[in-house]
Amino acid sequence: MGNRKWLILALVFGIALVIVAFGYYFLDRPEPVNWELTLVGKNGEQRLLGYDEIRRLPSLEARGGFFTTVGVVNGPYEVKGVPLHDLCALVGGAGPEDLVSVSAADGYSMVFGSDQLAGGIETYDPVTIHEAPHGKQVVLLIYEQEGRPLAESDGRPLRLAVVGDEALLTEGHNWVKWVNRIEVVSLD
Amino acid sequence: MIRRAGIVVISIIAVTVLAAGLTACAGAPEKINVRVLCAGSLMVPLNNLEAAFEARHPDIDVLTEGHGSIQVIRYVTELHEEVDVVAVADHSLIPMMMYNTRMPDTDKSYADWYIKFAANSLGIAYTAASRHTGEIDASNWYRVLARPDIKVGIADARLDSCGYRALMVLYLAGPYYRDSSIFRSVLGDFDPPLEISENDAQAAIAVPEILRPAGKKIVVRGSSIRLLALLESGDIDYSFEYRSVAEQHNLEFLALPAEINLGANEMADCYGQVICRMDFQRFASVQPEFAGEPIIYGATIPANAPHPALAEEYIDFLLGDKGREIFAAAHHPLVPPQADRPENLPPELKTLVENGG
Numbered sequence: 001m002g003n004r005k006w007l008i009l010a011l012v013f014g015i016a017l018v019i020v021a022f023g024y025y026f027l028d029r030p031e032p033v034n035w036e037l038t039l040v041g042k043n044g045e046q047r048l049l050g051y052d053e054i055r056r057l058p059s060l061e062a063r064g065g066f067f068t069t070v071g072v073v074n075g076p077y078e079v080k081g082v083p084l085h086d087l088c089a090l091v092g093g094a095g096p097e098d099l100v101s102v103s104a105a106d107g108y109s110m111v112f113g114s115d116q117l118a119g120g121i122e123t124y125d126p127v128t129i130h131e132a133p134h135g136k137q138v139v140l141l142i143y144e145q146e147g148r149p150l151a152e153s154d155g156r157p158l159r160l161a162v163v164g165d166e167a168l169l170t171e172g173h174n175w176v177k178w179v180n181r182i183e184v185v186s187l188d
Numbered sequence: 189m190i191r192r193a194g195i196v197v198i199s200i201i202a203v204t205v206l207a208a209g210l211t212a213c214a215g216a217p218e219k220i221n222v223r224v225l226c227a228g229s230l231m232v233p234l235n236n237l238e239a240a241f242e243a244r245h246p247d248i249d250v251l252t253e254g255h256g257s258i259q260v261i262r263y264v265t266e267l268h269e270e271v272d273v274v275a276v277a278d279h280s281l282i283p284m285m286m287y288n289t290r291m292p293d294t295d296k297s298y299a300d301w302y303i304k305f306a307a308n309s310l311g312i313a314y315t316a317a318s319r320h321t322g323e324i325d326a327s328n329w330y331r332v333l334a335r336p337d338i339k340v341g342i343a344d345a346r347l348d349s350c351g352y353r354a355l356m357v358l359y360l361a362g363p364y365y366r367d368s369s370i371f372r373s374v375l376g377d378f379d380p381p382l383e384i385s386e387n388d389a390q391a392a393i394a395v396p397e398i399l400r401p402a403g404k405k406i407v408v409r410g411s412s413i414r415l416l417a418l419l420e421s422g423d424i425d426y427s428f429e430y431r432s433v434a435e436q437h438n439l440e441f442l443a444l445p446a447e448i449n450l451g452a453n454e455m456a457d458c459y460g461q462v463i464c465r466m467d468f469q470r471f472a473s474v475q476p477e478f479a480g481e482p483i484i485y486g487a488t489i490p491a492n493a494p495h496p497a498l499a500e501e502y503i504d505f506l507l508g509d510k511g512r513e514i515f516a517a518a519h520h521p522l523v524p525p526q527a528d529r530p531e532n533l534p535p536e537l538k539t540l541v542e543n544g545g
Contacts, residue, residue, distance in 0.1 A: 069228045069348075069411050070254035099397055106266050107472025111397040122409070130417050171410040173347055185397075187380060 033149075033157045037141075040183040041091030042098055049090075051157050055143060057082045062138065064163035066172040071129055076167040081142030084160070085117060087182055094184045102160055103181040110160070110176050111185075112139065123168035137164040141179060155179070219249040222498050223270070225263055227277035227485065228254040228413055229308065229350075232436045233518035234275070240514060241505050248498065256411070257349060258474055261285040264490045265298050266472075271490055272499040277349055279304050279486030283528070284475060291492055299488045301532035303541060305507060306485035307521045309451020310350070310357050312442040313416075313434035318425040321440065329442055330361055333426055334373040341407045341415035341427030342375075345395045345464060349478070350412035352464040353450055354428035355393050356480045359384065359462045360448040377402035390461055397468040430483075435519035453482050453523075484523065489534070500534050507540055 033051040040046050059082055065075020084102075088094040096114045103109040113120075119137040124130060142161045143150060150156040155177025162170040226234050231254040238250040255263070257276035263269045265285055276282065279302060286299035312329055314321060324332045333340050343351035361370045375382065379402045383394040399408055407424050409415050415427040416437050431451070434441040446452040450459055459480040466476035487506070489499040505511055507525050515522050525541045527533050533541060 068254075069256050069259070069413065070231050071413065101397070101468075106262075108262075109468075109470055111468060113398040113400055115400070130421065131423070171414070173410055187398075 035157045035180070037087075037158060037179065038181045038183075039087060039091045040181070041088075042094075042184040042186045043092055045091045047091055049087075051143070054082060054141070054158070057086065060138060060140060060163075062140070062163035062165070063167035064161055065126060065167070065169045066162070066175045067124065067129055067169050068172045073126060073129065073169065074172070076126055076169065077145050077161075078147065079140065079142040079161050079163060080144040081140040081158075081161065084112075084139040084141055084182070087141060088184050091184065097187050099185045099187060101181075101183045101185055102176050102179055103183070104155075104176050105178040105180045108176060110173060112174075121162050121170050121174060123162075123164065123166070123170055126167070126169050129169065132166070132168055134164050134166050134168055137162065139174075141182075217247070219247055220495060220498065222248055222250045222272045222495055222502060224250055224252045224273040224275065224502065225260045225271050226252060226254055226273075226275040227257045227260060227349075228411065229277055229430050229433050230254065230275055230306075230485065230520070232432075233515045233520050236514045236518065237506060237511060240510055241502060244505075245501075250502070256347065257281055258285070258471055262471065264492075265289045268292065270492060270494045272493045272495050273487060273489060273502055274299075275305075275485065275487040277308070277483070277485055278478075279484045279528075280479070280481075281474075282486050282488050286488070286490070296491055298490050298492070300491075301527055301529045302486040302488040303503070303507075303533075303537065304484045304486055304526045304528075305522060306515065307451060307453075307523050308430045308432055308483045308485070309443070309449040310353050310428060310483070311431050311434070311444045311449060312426050313419060313429040313437075313439040314426045314442070315419055315422075315440060317422050318419070318440075320425075324426075324442060326442065326445055329444070330358075330365065330367070330370045330374055334370075336405065338426065339405060339407060339424040340374065341409065341418055341424040343412040343415065343428070344399055344408050344410050346397075346399055346466060346468075346470060348411045350428065350430060351408075352393075352395065352478050353483065355382070355395070355464055356450065356459070356462045357428065357444065357448050359391055359393060360459065360480070361444075363461070364445060364447050375401075376405050390463060393462065393464045395464060395466050432518065432520040450480070450483050456482055496534070500536050503537060504540055 035051045037049045059080055061080045063076045063078055067073045094100050100112045101109055117139055123132055123134040125132040140161045140163055142159050143157055150159055158179040160176040160179055162174050234252050238252045241250055257278055260274055260276050261281055264271050282302040287297050289298050320332050342354050345351035345355055358371045358374055362368045379400050380396045385392050412429055418424045419427055446455050447458050462480040464478045469476055489496055493499050512522055527541050
């Protein structure tokens with residue numbers, strides 16, 4: 001009788017474990033993302049990249065955050081994505097005299113100069129929000145934040161982020177959400 | 189007998205603990221959240237107004253959020269968030285962005301009225317540590333700012349209304365002081381350049397996609413608020429700021445003549461000599477051209493506001509005696525409330541506007 005009781009308990013525990021494991025497997029799996037990014041080179045060359053294709057490109061993980069117009073601080077976060085510079089290189093690259101325009105599904109766009117993309121974006125201390133010097137800085141097209149796919153309110157599935165070794169902040173207008181187009185434009 | 193008494197005592201304790209737990213779980217009745225989105229330059233007075241409104245209505249939690257004025261409206265019209273009150277630093281953005289934008293699945297626009305309620309003016313902020321403060325005044329400021337050793341801060345005209353308004357001030361200073369070199373001598377060169385095209389009636393300043401000063405004399409930041417820290421740290425000597433913002437931060441402030449400071453209604457024709465045109469489209473819903481005109485703030489209640497009656501009450505409070513007192517303490521001038529389409533106002537606000545606040 002004693003052995004039977006233990007057997008039933010073990011069975012119940014095993015079933016519960018299987019249910020939990022299945023739950024985690026199915027609930028935690030990211031939903032498939034149907035999103036296309038249009039890359040346009042300065043000579044007009046176009047290339048479409050699906051979300052999964054972007055995730056397969058060489059990626060970078062780093063830390064960065066931003067603050068809003070009135071100084072509300074977000075982050076710094078651990079983010080993962082593809083350097084903007086590498087994406088531009090897929091359509092001929094961006095030279096020192098070129099601009100890179102990043103547009104979003106909500107009609108917002110932001111333009112970056114080559115000096116900004118080469119580390120020239122001002123950075124700020126996450127505590128004081130006073131300007132702080134930075135070392136290496138990279139503009140990333142991110143798809144993960146804190147180890148998870150981006151949330152809708154954070155610009156799912158693709159967002160721009162400015163990151164670096166020091167985990168500093170940058171101004172929020174650079175962190176374009178819902179990115180769907182990157183275009184290299186000649187200044188001339 | 190003793191055992192029975194013990195059971196009774198334990199039962200009473202258990203029931204008491206359970207009741208206390210349930211009460212704690214139920215907590216106080218939930219407050220109603222009234223969401224107010226406003227221009228960054230309104231944050232100080234509206235934070236104070238929030239506290240006063242909540243003190244009068246303990247059941248209400250006002251959530252005041254500051255953003256750039258365009259972003260304030262985009263939260264409603266493009267990001268489809270539910271907002272009770274919208275208050276922006278440029279009244280013309282409300283008809284531009286809300287009147288012709290339909291709410292999803294309806295033929296109704298996001299707004300069909302707004303109230304002009306506050307003003308401001310532009311001038312030059314500085315600190316006691318800024319260079320040449322002993323000699324700067326309203327007659328010579330442009331010569332002081334043009335000196336090679338002086339660092340001047342200006343908000344990015346592509347991102348902040350204070351930025352394009354500062355460019356307008358610098359242009360208007362030319363005819364006012366009869367010196368057409370002021371715009372270039374203060375700002376220096378930009379790469380690519382800031383082009384000005386003029387005809388008999390008006391000048392248009394074209395702001396390029398990238399606003400990049402050629403030298404280190406001019407410091408451009410995304411918002412005028414960011415320049416305050418640079419002033420305080422001594423990284424810049426002077427910056428163009430709204431008067432209310434400079435005074436709220438206890439900075440020195442040089443008021444500019446009414447003919448150029450964008451703060452006087454009677455000078456509207458004078459300000460109309462200049463417009464600022466963006467050479468690119470940053471927001472799909474915003475015409476990238478801004479007219480020189482007096483700085484007037486506007487407020488409205490979006491048609492999909494979740495608490496329209498409370499929103500009306502909030503605006504009524506803002507335009508009433510307490511609101512006037514709070515804005516005066518924050519150095520932010522109010523103007524007699526005026527609606528663009530009085531016939532569309534909610535009845536309570538109609539009476540208020542007709543009576544001049």
